[in-house]
Amino acid sequence: MTQLVNTNINGDTIGFACEADETLLDALRNRVGLKGVKEGCGTGDCGACSVILDGTLVCSCLVLGMEVEGRKVETVEGLSKGAELHTLQTKFIEHAALQCGICTPGFLMAAKALLKNNPDPTEEEIRYALAGNLCRCTGYDKIVRAVQATATELREA
Amino acid sequence: MTADTKFTGQTFKSVGTRPLRPDGIDKVTGRARYGADIDLPGQLVGSILRSPHPHAAIRSIDTSKAEALQGVKAVITSADLPDLTNGNSELFDILDNCMARTHVYYDGHAVAAVAAVDAVTARKALKLIKVDYEILPHVTDVDEAVAKGAPVLHRKCFTQGVEPKPRKPSNIARRSEFGHGDVEAGFAKADVIIERTFRTEQTHQGYIEPHACVASISPDGSGELWVCTQGHFVFRQHCAELLGMDVSKLRVTPTEIGGGFGGKTHVWAEPVALALSRKANRPVKLVMSRDEVFRASGPTSATSIDVRIGITKKGRITAGDATLRYTSGPYVGMWAELGAMTAFACYDMKNVRTVGLEVLVNRPKTTAYRAPSAPMAAFAVESVVDELAGRIGMDPVDLRIRNAAKKGTQSSYGPVYGPIGIGPTLQAAKEHPHMSAPLGKNQGRGMACGFWFNFGGQTCTDLNIAPDGTVALTVGTIDVGGARASLALVAAEELGIPYDQVRAVVGDTSTLGYNDMTDGSRGTFSSSMATIMSARNAITILKERAAKMWDIPVAKVAWEEGCAKAIGKKYGNLAPLSLAEIAAAAPNTGGPIAGHNELVADGAGVSFATHICDVEVDPETGRTQVVRYTVIQDAGKAVHPTYVEGQYQGGAAQGIGWALNEEYVYGEDGRLQNAGFLDYRIPVCSDLPMIDTQILEIPNPNHPYGIRGVGETSIVPPLAAIGNAVSNAFGVRMTHVPMSAPRILKALDEAEEASSTSTETA
Numbered sequence: 001m002t003q004l005v006n007t008n009i010n011g012d013t014i015g016f017a018c019e020a021d022e023t024l025l026d027a028l029r030n031r032v033g034l035k036g037v038k039e040g041c042g043t044g045d046c047g048a049c050s051v052i053l054d055g056t057l058v059c060s061c062l063v064l065g066m067e068v069e070g071r072k073v074e075t076v077e078g079l080s081k082g083a084e085l086h087t088l089q090t091k092f093i094e095h096a097a098l099q100c101g102i103c104t105p106g107f108l109m110a111a112k113a114l115l116k117n118n119p120d121p122t123e124e125e126i127r128y129a130l131a132g133n134l135c136r137c138t139g140y141d142k143i144v145r146a147v148q149a150t151a152t153e154l155r156e157a
Numbered sequence: 158m159t160a161d162t163k164f165t166g167q168t169f170k171s172v173g174t175r176p177l178r179p180d181g182i183d184k185v186t187g188r189a190r191y192g193a194d195i196d197l198p199g200q201l202v203g204s205i206l207r208s209p210h211p212h213a214a215i216r217s218i219d220t221s222k223a224e225a226l227q228g229v230k231a232v233i234t235s236a237d238l239p240d241l242t243n244g245n246s247e248l249f250d251i252l253d254n255c256m257a258r259t260h261v262y263y264d265g266h267a268v269a270a271v272a273a274v275d276a277v278t279a280r281k282a283l284k285l286i287k288v289d290y291e292i293l294p295h296v297t298d299v300d301e302a303v304a305k306g307a308p309v310l311h312r313k314c315f316t317q318g319v320e321p322k323p324r325k326p327s328n329i330a331r332r333s334e335f336g337h338g339d340v341e342a343g344f345a346k347a348d349v350i351i352e353r354t355f356r357t358e359q360t361h362q363g364y365i366e367p368h369a370c371v372a373s374i375s376p377d378g379s380g381e382l383w384v385c386t387q388g389h390f391v392f393r394q395h396c397a398e399l400l401g402m403d404v405s406k407l408r409v410t411p412t413e414i415g416g417g418f419g420g421k422t423h424v425w426a427e428p429v430a431l432a433l434s435r436k437a438n439r440p441v442k443l444v445m446s447r448d449e450v451f452r453a454s455g456p457t458s459a460t461s462i463d464v465r466i467g468i469t470k471k472g473r474i475t476a477g478d479a480t481l482r483y484t485s486g487p488y489v490g491m492w493a494e495l496g497a498m499t500a501f502a503c504y505d506m507k508n509v510r511t512v513g514l515e516v517l518v519n520r521p522k523t524t525a526y527r528a529p530s531a532p533m534a535a536f537a538v539e540s541v542v543d544e545l546a547g548r549i550g551m552d553p554v555d556l557r558i559r560n561a562a563k564k565g566t567q568s569s570y571g572p573v574y575g576p577i578g579i580g581p582t583l584q585a586a587k588e589h590p591h592m593s594a595p596l597g598k599n600q601g602r603g604m605a606c607g608f609w610f611n612f613g614g615q616t617c618t619d620l621n622i623a624p625d626g627t628v629a630l631t632v633g634t635i636d637v638g639g640a641r642a643s644l645a646l647v648a649a650e651e652l653g654i655p656y657d658q659v660r661a662v663v664g665d666t667s668t669l670g671y672n673d674m675t676d677g678s679r680g681t682f683s684s685s686m687a688t689i690m691s692a693r694n695a696i697t698i699l700k701e702r703a704a705k706m707w708d709i710p711v712a713k714v715a716w717e718e719g720c721a722k723a724i725g726k727k728y729g730n731l732a733p734l735s736l737a738e739i740a741a742a743a744p745n746t747g748g749p750i751a752g753h754n755e756l757v758a759d760g761a762g763v764s765f766a767t768h769i770c771d772v773e774v775d776p777e778t779g780r781t782q783v784v785r786y787t788v789i790q791d792a793g794k795a796v797h798p799t800y801v802e803g804q805y806q807g808g809a810a811q812g813i814g815w816a817l818n819e820e821y822v823y824g825e826d827g828r829l830q831n832a833g834f835l836d837y838r839i840p841v842c843s844d845l846p847m848i849d850t851q852i853l854e855i856p857n858p859n860h861p862y863g864i865r866g867v868g869e870t871s872i873v874p875p876l877a878a879i880g881n882a883v884s885n886a887f888g889v890r891m892t893h894v895p896m897s898a899p900r901i902l903k904a905l906d907e908a909e910e911a912s913s914t915s916t917e918t919a
Contacts, residue, residue: 019277035194036187038415040365041447045834048365076187085185093181096799099638099807101184102191102366102415130842134834136363136416137638138803139810140842 007068009034010078018065025049027065028075036076036105040134047133050106051075057113059132076105079112087157088112088150097146099137106133111147119155123148161693162686162760164856164863171650172862175799178642179660180413189413192369192385193444200371201230201272203433203443204279205426206286207453208261208268211519211827212295212308215259215288218269222285228278231437232286234269238432241401250488252399254522255428261290262310262487263519264828265452267426272433272441295519295827299356299461299484302328302518310487310517317489328517330489335497335570336510343476343508347467349548355537357876357894358820359459359484362526363811363839366415367450372430373440379406380431385414387421387635388674393666399428400435407431410665411635418811419525422674423455451832455524456821458483458492462537464500472551474542474560476508477501477569481534485515486522495530498570499873500538502608503557503579503765505566519827525676527808528609528869532815532876536894539605539877544890553881554587557606557767578791578855579606579765585851586767591787600773600784601886607766607873611866612677613758617670618687620648620695622750626737628652630688631664633672634680638807638868639800646796647685647862651692653719654736670755678866681796682857683758689861695752702746703734760859761866766790768809768874772882779902781883783813787849793857793865801867806848808871814840815872816879820895 006015009032016031025042028034028051037060040046044059051060052074079086088108091097098104107130114121114129121129126147127140135143183189220232235258242248252258257266269286273279294308301307307328315323318332344350370384380402386392389409397404414421430443445454465478479500483493493513500511546553561580567573586592586604596602619631630648634640641661649656673679696716703721704711707728715724720733743750771785788805795801818838822830831837856863880891889904 034187035190038191038366039193039444040367040415041834043447043833043835046365046447076185080186085182089182089185092185093177096178096639096803098181098184099800099803100364100366100414100416101180101189102364102413104184105187108185124843127843127845131844132841134363134365134839134841136365136418136811136839137807139806139840139848140845141806141848142799142803144842144847 003066005066005069007071007073009073010075020066022065023061024063024065024068025060028060034075034077038102038105040102047106047110048103050109050133052109052113057110076108079108087153091146091150095142095146095149097138097143103133103135107135107143111150115151115154120151161690162859162861164858165861169650171646171656172794172796173798174646175797176642176656178639179645180641191366191413191415195371195383195412197371197373197440200440200442201274201437202276202279203270203272203430203441204283205267205429206269206283207449208257208266209264209828210261210290210292211264211297212293213261213290214293215257215261215268216291217289219287220269223271223282226278226282226285228274229271229282230274230439231272231433232269232282233432233436237436238399238428241399248398251395251424254488255425263521265449265521267429267453270429270433272437297518297520297823297827299459299482299516299518302516303482310519314517329514330485330517331515333494333497333513334510337567338508340476340478340508340510344467346469346475348470349545350465350467351541351544351548352465353541353892355462355464355540355892357460357533357536359456359520360526360815360819361451361456361837362418362420364416364418364420367445367447368421368426368454369444370427370430371440371442372427372434374431374435376438378402382407382409382427382431383412384409384427385412385421387414387417387637387676389666390633390671391674392424392427395424396428396431400431408665408667411663414635414637417637418527419529419676420454422676423524425454447834448832451837452829453521455522457526457529458485458523458533460496460533462533464537464541466541466545468545468549470549472549472556472559474504474506477506479511479537480514481511482514482516483530484518484520484523486520487517488522490515490523492523492530496534499531499608500534501569503562503606504560505562506569509569511569527811527872531607531609531873532812535605535607535873536876536880539874540880540890543881543884554583554604558583574763575858576855577763577765578853581853581855582765582767582789582791585789585853586769589769589787589789589851591769591785591849596771597773599776599886600771601882602769602771603878603881603885604767604769605874605877605881607870609678609764609870609873611682611761611764612679613683613761614673614679615671616683616687616758617672617755618684618691619669620688620691620752622695622736622740624740624743626735626740628654628659630659630661631669632661632684633664633669634684635675636663637675637680638804639797640680640684643681643796643800644684644688647688648692651689652696652736653717678764678868679758679761682761682860682864682866685796685862685864686758686860687754687756690754690756691752693752694754695750698750698752699736699739702739702743702750705746706734706739706742707731760857762793762857762859764791764865764867764870766870766874768878770875770878770882772879772886774883774886774901776905779898779905781817781896781901783879784846786846787851788871789851789853790867790870791853791855791865792867793860794854794863795852796864798852801852802850804867805850805871808869809848809875810840810845812872812875813845813879816876816894816896818895818897
């Protein structure tokens with residue numbers, strides 16, 4: 001049965017209709033049109049669909065669309081302020097932390113969630129915080145370096 | 158090949174720098190469009206019914222209930238994809254794999270498909286299709302498939318490449334052999350001979366983006382396809398042939414590709430989506446689930462390899478012999494052949510023989526995976542080479558340097574090498590600080606070498622000068638690792654203009670001539686060659702236009718630093734004309750200015766790498782962690798060094814996953830038991846250390862800039878490097894990949910038992 005959901009996505013009040021058993025991932029992609037949220041597995045194993053829900057990193061394929069009623073959802077589309085990129089976005093490009101880019105939206109959200117809670121993470125802390133996000137192109141080296149560079153710049157800002 | 162493509166040794170201004178990639182912002186903002194991100198008006202959702210059985214005859218398929226379901230717009234079976242292959246057996250295998258005809262050959266084989274108004278209806282419809290199967294005996298294991306009494310997949314399969322033709326059918330579809338010299342005479346000269354059998358399990362490319370496409374066929378016989386692919390021209394060809402369409406009437410537009418590594422070189426669901434669209438007369442979107450990707454796309458081979466190598470006490474290899482059995486799924490492939498060609502390619506050998514056997518099994522059709530077939534062969538050979546070094550008490554790097562192939566060596570697979578990088582990468586490894594760094598408790602260090610051919614192939618490129626003097630470069634090779642940045646650098650270099658003035662895009666199949674796929678590490682190698690030629694053609698026109706503007710002979714115009722310059726005493730005082738000035742005047746000097754090029758990019762320089770790896774093994778659990786890793790590889794010329802490093806690191810990481818953890822696990826029932834990222838675990842961020850890289854540049858003599866492909870070789874050495882590291886840590890020789898914790902623990906326990914037994918008897 002179709003339900004109406006009112007929520008806040010990237011700072012905007014958004015209403016969408018979805019089925020009771022529809023995932024937040026499908027609702028964001030197919031109902032709201034936010035296709036930066038990617039499906040790599042649909043089972044919570046790859047992290048490509050990561051979004052931040054009320055400040056917590058979640059796989060949107062493991063959340064139902066209806067569950068976000070009255071809550072706050074942040075996706076990759078909300079990272080930049082107008083034309084001004086978030087430091088994470090800039091550093092990912094500068095450090096070549098992406099190749100094919102399909103995992104990048106998820107990594108950016110996971111890294112954002114990490115740095116909010118821990119502005120000065122060690123390499124090991126970064127690696128464990130990003131362990132729920134799969135990347136098959138980079139071997140993670142340049143991703144870790146991009147997050148380290150972001151952390152340094154944000155602390156100095 | 159024309160003389161124009163010879164290496165000239167020029168110095169570079171743009172090539173070798175590290176600017177930002179043109180696709181970066183789209184990829185960090187969520188704007189980049191991948192296969193599943195394309196939508197068309199009136200689009201239906203396609204879904205495929207797959208066999209739960211590894212081997213069965215299809216007695217009948219009843220689709221009537223599915224067709225009657227509200228919201229279902231088309232149901233298809235093999236009857237809707239009739240055999241138009243006209244005796245082309247390779248194409249028939251593709252057709253049969255896309256939609257099973259008389260038999261299903263693996264768990265996941267497609268048997269029917271539906272298009273419906275939404276995903277829920279499509280899934281309901283699949284459940285209403287009744288397939289009557291006659292279940293047949295199956296075989297999934299490579300050694301069992303070649304054993305006596307194994308169920309034979311195809312009664313008409315008589316081993317090709319064997320004279321006389323075998324009398325009985327078998328699962329060995331093809332035999333190939335390579336080598337030279339007298340192998341037995343070589344072994345007779347050896348002081349030490351080691352013979353071992355190795356096994357490697359089947360792995361998947363593991364791209365994060367599942368296969369996805371949107372197909373739209375019009376009743377007038379034309380069609381469009383948006384798809385994530387490594388080769389849109391090849392997809393167009395196969396799809397048009399299978400559907401009986403005129404090739405030029407099917408326009409294929411490649412989306413951004415979310416990883417491929419060889420797995421997106423082959424059509425799986427695309428002909429099905431097109432057939433659904435044709436029947437429903439509406440666009441159809443078809444996206445594979447992760448489960449489908451594992452069960453029904455194209456993983457690499459499982460292998461079983463016998464290797465025998467002889468050596469003198471002084472460390473000279475006298476002979477090498479290998480028999481390589483590679484699974485190819487239910488259809489004949491060339492995977493064992495590639496393994497046989499690459500096995501001994503690093504070495505200068507007087508006596509060498511390799512035999513490849515393509516083995517049919519009830520597993521999905523094998524497809525390319527980054528340097529396909531080379532990692533398994535290298536695992537076997539490089540493990541034995543290391544063991545030989547130990548037996549004669551020689552440093553394993555020195556032993557390899559002693560036997561390394563060099564310019565003039567006849568390779569084990571036939572051709573004579575030009576200038577190559579195996580010796581230099583080994584020398585660099587010997588001198589690398591990693592080699593002499595201290596090791597901790599339970600740690601071991603290993604190294605290994607790797608080879609890949611690289612490929613050139615058909616290529617076509619357009620370079621259009623816009624009215625403002627900026628440059629639009631259109632290439633036909635898919636960008637899988639930053640090629641648009643590299644090719645823009647090449648165009649900028651050749652034209653003498655800044656990188657920012659060039660924008661590279663990948664054209665669709667209706668905007669460019671045919672291009673081979675992005676495979677064989679050919680993207681940057683071949684498209685840069687065509688880009689250089691396109692730019693040179695454009696410069697010829699630019700000089701003509703400048704001559705016209707100045708009203709001087711074109712022979713008196715030179716192209717320097719992005720400008721036309723008049724030369725000679727008579728005209729030397731004319732102010733140079735910039736690209737922008739010439740472009741602005743184009744309407745009055747002859748119209749648009751462009752350069753085109755079509756070529757077969759011959760002379761892809763072969764590629765070599767040496768890897769160094771430190772592992773730490775937990776003796777209690779067998780869990781093995783890579784703690785330090787170094788990749789040293791020849792790039793010919795690194796166009797964009799950062800993205801070259803990215804290729805080195807990414808390939809190494811895939812090899813590490815293969816070596817330690819990844820494998821297809823089949824049950825007794827022939828069904829895949831781990832068709833998901835939870836149970837088929839690829840390396841995650843916390844599994845890996847930083848991966849150090851060292852780029853060597855030994856120019857490819859057959860490319861104007863000296864470029865070689867760089868994408869694949871990096872996956873070749875890790876299996877053996879890790880195996881050798883484990884061996885050096887604990888004195889156990891690992892012969893079965895992946896070296897998962899239980900296998901390592903078992904090896905450690907057996908070694909301990911053996912040593913305690915020998916102590917007792919002593």
